[in-house]
Amino acid sequence: MNRQITRLFALVVLLFALLVAFTSRWTVFEASELEANAANRRGLLEQQRVPRGRILARDGSVLASSVGAGRRENRRYSRTYPLGDLFGHPLGYSFVDRGQAGLDQSLDPELTGDDDELSTIVKELSGDSVRGNDVRTTLDPGAQRVAMRALGGRAGSIVAMEPRTGRIRVMVSTPGYDPNTVPERYRELNTAAGSPLLNRATQGTYPPGSTFKVVTAAAALDSGRFRPASIVDGSSPKTISGRPLSNFGDQDYGPITLTDALTNSVNTVWAEVATRLGGETMADYMERFGFGKVPPIDYPRDQTVPSGLFNRGRLLEPADRRVDLGRMAIGQERLQVTPLQMATVAATVANRGSRMEPQLVERVVDRDGRVVDQPRPAEAAQVMGADSAAELTEMMSKVVEEGSGTAAALEGGIRVAGKTGTAEVDSGSTNQAWFIGFGPVDRPRMA
Amino acid sequence: MSSPRARELFGLLPVSLLVTAGFTAVLLTRTEQVSNVTLVYGGFFLVCCLFAHLFIRARLAEADPYLFPLVALLAAFGLVMIYRIDADLAREQAQWFVIGLVIFCATVLFLRDIRTLERYRYTIVVAGLVLLVMPRVPGIGEPVNGAYLGVRVGPVSFQPAEFAKLAVIVFLASYLNETRDVLVRGRFGRLSLKHLGPLLLIWGLAMFMLVFIRDLGSSLMFFGGFLALLYVATGRLAFVVIGTALFFGGAAFFASTVGHVQDRIAIWQDPFARGVVDDEGYQIAQGLFAQADGGLFGQGLGQALLELPGGSTILPLAQSDLIYALIVNELGLFGATAVLLIYLLIVARGLKTALIASDGFSKLLATGLTAVLALQVFVIVGGVTKLIPLTGVTLPFISYGGSSIVANFMLLALLLIVSDRARREPGRGGLVA
Numbered sequence: 118m119n120r121q122i123t124r125l126f127a128l129v130v131l132l133f134a135l136l137v138a139f140t141s142r143w144t145v146f147e148a149s150e151l152e153a154n155a156a157n158r159r160g161l162l163e164q165q166r167v168p169r170g171r172i173l174a175r176d177g178s179v180l181a182s183s184v185g186a187g188r189r190e191n192r193r194y195s196r197t198y199p200l201g202d203l204f205g206h207p208l209g210y211s212f213v214d215r216g217q218a219g220l221d222q223s224l225d226p227e228l229t230g231d232d233d234e235l236s237t238i239v240k241e242l243s244g245d246s247v248r249g250n251d252v253r254t255t256l257d258p259g260a261q262r263v264a265m266r267a268l269g270g271r272a273g274s275i276v277a278m279e280p281r282t283g284r285i286r287v288m289v290s291t292p293g294y295d296p297n298t299v300p301e302r303y304r305e306l307n308t309a310a311g312s313p314l315l316n317r318a319t320q321g322t323y324p325p326g327s328t329f330k331v332v333t334a335a336a337a338l339d340s341g342r343f344r345p346a347s348i349v350d351g352s353s354p355k356t357i358s359g360r361p362l363s364n365f366g367d368q369d370y371g372p373i374t375l376t377d378a379l380t381n382s383v384n385t386v387w388a389e390v391a392t393r394l395g396g397e398t399m400a401d402y403m404e405r406f407g408f409g410k411v412p413p414i415d416y417p418r419d420q421t422v423p424s425g426l427f428n429r430g431r432l433l434e435p436a437d438r439r440v441d442l443g444r445m446a447i448g449q450e451r452l453q454v455t456p457l458q459m460a461t462v463a464a465t466v467a468n469r470g471s472r473m474e475p476q477l478v479e480r481v482v483d484r485d486g487r488v489v490d491q492p493r494p495a496e497a498a499q500v501m502g503a504d505s506a507a508e509l510t511e512m513m514s515k516v517v518e519e520g521s522g523t524a525a526a527l528e529g530g531i532r533v534a535g536k537t538g539t540a541e542v543d544s545g546s547t548n549q550a551w552f553i554g555f556g557p558v559d560r561p562r563m564a
Numbered sequence: 565m566s567s568p569r570a571r572e573l574f575g576l577l578p579v580s581l582l583v584t585a586g587f588t589a590v591l592l593t594r595t596e597q598v599s600n601v602t603l604v605y606g607g608f609f610l611v612c613c614l615f616a617h618l619f620i621r622a623r624l625a626e627a628d629p630y631l632f633p634l635v636a637l638l639a640a641f642g643l644v645m646i647y648r649i650d651a652d653l654a655r656e657q658a659q660w661f662v663i664g665l666v667i668f669c670a671t672v673l674f675l676r677d678i679r680t681l682e683r684y685r686y687t688i689v690v691a692g693l694v695l696l697v698m699p700r701v702p703g704i705g706e707p708v709n710g711a712y713l714g715v716r717v718g719p720v721s722f723q724p725a726e727f728a729k730l731a732v733i734v735f736l737a738s739y740l741n742e743t744r745d746v747l748v749r750g751r752f753g754r755l756s757l758k759h760l761g762p763l764l765l766i767w768g769l770a771m772f773m774l775v776f777i778r779d780l781g782s783s784l785m786f787f788g789g790f791l792a793l794l795y796v797a798t799g800r801l802a803f804v805v806i807g808t809a810l811f812f813g814g815a816a817f818f819a820s821t822v823g824h825v826q827d828r829i830a831i832w833q834d835p836f837a838r839g840v841v842d843d844e845g846y847q848i849a850q851g852l853f854a855q856a857d858g859g860l861f862g863q864g865l866g867q868a869l870l871e872l873p874g875g876s877t878i879l880p881l882a883q884s885d886l887i888y889a890l891i892v893n894e895l896g897l898f899g900a901t902a903v904l905l906i907y908l909l910i911v912a913r914g915l916k917t918a919l920i921a922s923d924g925f926s927k928l929l930a931t932g933l934t935a936v937l938a939l940q941v942f943v944i945v946g947g948v949t950k951l952i953p954l955t956g957v958t959l960p961f962i963s964y965g966g967s968s969i970v971a972n973f974m975l976l977a978l979l980l981i982v983s984d985r986a987r988r989e990p991g992r993g994g995l996v997a
Binding site: 118119120121122123125126129130132133135136137139140141142143144145147148149151152154156157158159162163 | 792795796797799836841842849852853854855856857858859860869878892896897900901904907908911912915918919924927928931935938941942945946949950951
């Protein structure tokens with residue numbers, strides 16, 4: 118029997134070795150797959166143990182903060198948004214069982230504190246708890262309120278940025294939502310009519326209509342081929358790309374200056390201008406303005422879309438032979454643009470032709486008050502010369518003073534420059550109303 | 565330092581240190597201060613162990629010196645883990661620990677000669693069978709997770725299967741010792757029902773447990789222990805092969821007809837399937853996640869995530885079924901391997917006792933008891949690591965559970981009794997057929 122007993126022991130050793138092997142399978146070899154498994158909530162729950170940094174407006178008011186519940190090892194933090202639906206966009210939300218969106222998503226590394234494991238370990242050993250950093254944004258609650266009120270419950274979007282720095286002061290998208298309600302109402306919000314979870318400013322694409330004439334005008338002036346006083350043919354209708362194109366109300370202007378053509382938003386003029394400039398030039402200026410690429414904004418990439426010509430969901434080169442340049446120049450054709458993009462256009466003209474990167478974050482501060490990061494305004498491209506920009510500014514001022522944009526004129530002697538647009542939406546029933554602009558004209562402070 | 569009892573006493577020192585250190589560690593993560601609790605638990609534990617040690621010194625002076633400290637180590641570790649989960653459970657566990665030690669002493673006291681057991685073997689096995697059936701008796705039985713394991717009589721609830729396993733092993737050791745001559749030499753065609761009968765009875769018992777009590781784990785454990793004894797007694801591998809085939813054949817048959825077994829196997833194969841992972845597969849899936857979270861070195865004692873916001877647990881039955889997952893989570897692969905090594909050492913000492921025992925019954929008894937302990941560890945750890953389907957078997961001495969602790973202390977008592985006699989009158993210890 119002894120021989121068998123010894124063999125039995127060998128079998129037991131083998132069985133136990135199997136146990137160790139399988140344990141190491143889960144602890145080492147397949148650990149990362151297990152951690153990535155959708156049913157594994159440990160990662161998210163670990164996140165809840167760390168108080169998330171706050172998101173602040175430019176004046177310091179709190180837009181998002183973490184409140185704790187429970188004691189000691191069971192202490193958990195969750196997000197609360199004091200200003201409710203005022204900043205649903207672009208703040209977004211961050212909830213363990215709903216995921217993240219908006220700024221609360223893209224700022225995750227800063228808000229959860231240092232990702233560096235070593236310093237986290239050091240902090241834990243020395244008794245400090247790991248905390249997230251606070252982020253001060255460029256957003257202005259007062260201005261945001263004004264903008265929201267102006268939209269008055271209609272669906273739409275407003276983006277206001279500082280031309281000189283690219284800092285975004287206002288980003289409104291309505292219908293919006295109150296991030297505090299996301300945990301209970303997520304499914305409802307996701308499927309609601311009006312898409313409240315969609316940030317129209319960065320994700321909504323619409324035909325720009327006549328506002329795109331600003332881009333055409335920029336190309337016209339900066340290329341040197343036209344001046345504000347150049348005489349162009351404003352007759353209507355004209356044959357553009359083989360089909361007749363009319364002005365608004367079929368008005369025939371005859372020969373007019375380029376400036377007047379902008380003031381009165383004469384379609385046939387701009388169509389012809391673009392055709393004469395050619396696809397290469399138009400493409401060049403569109404690229405300089407940032408079309409065709411995701412805007413360089415500090416916001417989640419999957420919630421920011423590029424603006425441009427879309428053919429069946431994919432971007433088309435403006436120089437492509439299939440593009441009807443004339444109609445593109447007046448904001449039709451297959452152009453789909455975001456409010457952010459068009460605001461950038463206005464801001465670029467206001468900033469003497471220099472396009473700045475849109476910026477939402479002003480600085481990152483740790484819990485002790487030390488500034489951890491301070492992103493500086495950065496130029497994305499020099500789109501046009503300062504002279505052409507100045508000329509275009511004058512032309513756009515006339516739009517507000519005399520032309521279709523008089524509704525945008527401000528009191529108190531502040532000169533505003535801008536351009537209106539009315540895009541026909543495919544269904545034909547409602548039209549999309551646009552306005553881009555900036556002021557004061559002499560030293561523009563907001564676009 | 566050569567006397568076994570001196571070595572045993574020496575071996576108890578690290579145990580008490582571990583207990584104190586363990587409780588301190590857990591306490592620190594909770595309240596950030598060391599309180600009297602640590603010292604009370606630690607001291608209390610040490611006193612109990614000392615008492616048992618003195619008892620062994622008095623009655624079983626020559627018994628194996630390492631078995632008791634190793635078991636005490638596991639029990640201490642288990643106490644710390646359970647304290648970490650819930651202080652009340654820990655207090656209960658400590659109470660059971662004391663009762664276990666009392667039963668341990670009682671067993672040693674009343675069983676002067678192990679051969680007494682042989683005389684009453686039929687009584688014992690019948691009692692064991694009755695115990696096994698008890699959970700199915702309406703009124704006192706209570707199913708847990710679909711398996712009929714527990715019995716509640718008034719305020720007391722216990723798991724009879726834990727004690728039944730001892731009874732069956734005692735019976736088998738005695739029976740096989742008697743009939744081994746026939747079994748060894750007899751050719752299969754000539755073996756009459758009289759000899760094969762009890763064997764088939766055991767097989768039937770295992771199937772019965774599968775179907776009637778719906779306990780896949782115990783079924784595996786019992787049958788495995790039986791096969792081990794059969795092999796050691798007869799030396800014939802053929803028996804093992806046939807037995808294994810019979811078991812899996814029977815299990816496969818019943819799996820297709822008994823829903824519960826089928827479920828267990830389905831969950832085992834794919835616990836992450838949609839719908840399963842939140843329901844029946846939740847336990848094993850969370851256990852695996854906990855182990856992945858542990859990694860090589862674990863999160864640290866008391867540091868693992870146990871609670872969901874809202875108070876419910878992320879590791880169901882962490883104190884019993886999934887305690888191994890918690891061990892891996894907090895102490896990592898290295899810690900878990902260390903625990904497995906301790907079990908392996910106990911198995912080694914148990915089988916060594918079997919080797920040096922002089923008479924057949926003692927040999928087989930020691931083998932059977934050790935084998936069933938090893939298999940119990942294998943079944944539960946295998947279940948938690950998805951080597952085999954997860955079942956409700958306890959991790960001996962570590963899991964929370966009064967019946968388990970008491971029954972396993974009885975097992976230890978039996979082993980030490982055999983060991984004491986074996987070391988006094990050693991058998992030839994060589995290669996005896």
